[in-house]
Amino acid sequence: MSYPKTRLRRLRYNPLLRDLVRETQLSTNDLIYPLFVCEGENIKNEIPSMPSQYQLSIDNLLLECKRAISKGIKSILLFGIPKVKDEEGHLACSQSSIVQKAILEIRKENLDILVIADVCNCEYTTHGHCGTIVDGDVDNDLTLITLAKQAVSLAQAGADIIAPSDMMDGRVAAIREALDNAGFLKIPILSYAVKYSSAFYGPFRDAAQSSPKFFDRKTYQMDTANSSEAIREIQEDLNEGADMIMVKPALSYLDIIYRVKQYSHVPVVAYSVSGEYAMVKAASEKKWIDQMSAAMEIITSIKRAGADIIITYYALRDSRFFK
Numbered sequence: 545m546s547y548p549k550t551r552l553r554r555l556r557y558n559p560l561l562r563d564l565v566r567e568t569q570l571s572t573n574d575l576i577y578p579l580f581v582c583e584g585e586n587i588k589n590e591i592p593s594m595p596s597q598y599q600l601s602i603d604n605l606l607l608e609c610k611r612a613i614s615k616g617i618k619s620i621l622l623f624g625i626p627k628v629k630d631e632e633g634h635l636a637c638s639q640s641s642i643v644q645k646a647i648l649e650i651r652k653e654n655l656d657i658l659v660i661a662d663v664c665n666c667e668y669t670t671h672g673h674c675g676t677i678v679d680g681d682v683d684n685d686l687t688l689i690t691l692a693k694q695a696v697s698l699a700q701a702g703a704d705i706i707a708p709s710d711m712m713d714g715r716v717a718a719i720r721e722a723l724d725n726a727g728f729l730k731i732p733i734l735s736y737a738v739k740y741s742s743a744f745y746g747p748f749r750d751a752a753q754s755s756p757k758f759f760d761r762k763t764y765q766m767d768t769a770n771s772s773e774a775i776r777e778i779q780e781d782l783n784e785g786a787d788m789i790m791v792k793p794a795l796s797y798l799d800i801i802y803r804v805k806q807y808s809h810v811p812v813v814a815y816s817v818s819g820e821y822a823m824v825k826a827a828s829e830k831k832w833i834d835q836m837s838a839a840m841e842i843i844t845s846i847k848r849a850g851a852d853i854i855i856t857y858y859a860l861r862d863s864r865f866f867k
């Protein structure tokens with residue numbers, strides 16, 4: 545039966561009806577709020593390319609966690625900004641490292657929030673690459689050693705989920721083995737399985753002070769033009785024991801999210817990255833788009849494409865972001 549008997553507009557005539565037939569629902573259960581923690585006290589440095597996002601010292605991080613909890617957010621993803629860096633990122637493997645100290649404080653305060661700890665070396669290395677440099681490139685297998693140590697150290701501090709973002713081959717297996725050997729059999733791994741070498745990470749590198757000082761990350765992050773390769777990355781990580789998988793970035797990779805969801809049966813996480821946030825922010829500051837509508841439309845599109853969970857700087861969805 546077709547028009548005039550069929551009228552698709554019948555189901556759009558009022559807001560209650562539209563609510564009733566809406567196919568994609570957003571919930572705070574689905575959202576992860578990324579946060580940047582730095583050394584010091586009472587520090588709240590706004591990130592220039594990410595307005596309304598901050599580098600927070602631990603005291604302010606605790607306040608922000610409480611605010612997130614009050615908004616119904618149940619998970620945060622933590623990134624560290626250490627004071628000192630070294631060639632191989634060994635500093636990331638110590639209980640006195642910034643993220644470990646932050647997690648210990650969150651645990652001490654008994655905050656009812658899941659702490660997902662990013663595992664990578666780029667925030668801790670002087671050169672800003674995700675691993676140990678040998679002959680002008682990141683050495684895969686040497687890097688696995690520091691990643692595994694960092695993961696165990698973060699679990700010891702009290703991280704609930706370990707999330708390796710480095711894109712080394714074999715890291716999930718190395719981290720799983722190290723966690724199991726240290727007695728952390730119950731700690732899940734959320735693997736950044738499909739991480740593209742994207743231009744949309746620029747503002748994050750400002751935030752985490754992790755820009756590579758030479759070359760780029762194309763020898764380990766995925767080529768932005770590839771799609772089937774994403775399935776190979778997922779196969780590898782699932783075989784190695786990943787419990788959840790991530791696609792990053794999100795907005796320019798909705799086709800990948802869809803494909804990954806069709807292929808796999810684990811929770812699929814999508815990271816709506818700093819550049820996606822910055823684009824909405826910048827355009828809305830110029831009053832070219834409406835910030836709240838655009839942000840929610842993007843998050844909805846990511847969920848509609850197949851993501852079960854979305855990492856977004858808009859997780860709190862509050863007036864501070866939508867003024």
Ligand SMILES: [Zn+2]
Pocket residue numbers: 664665666667673674709710
């Ligand atoms: Zn990295």
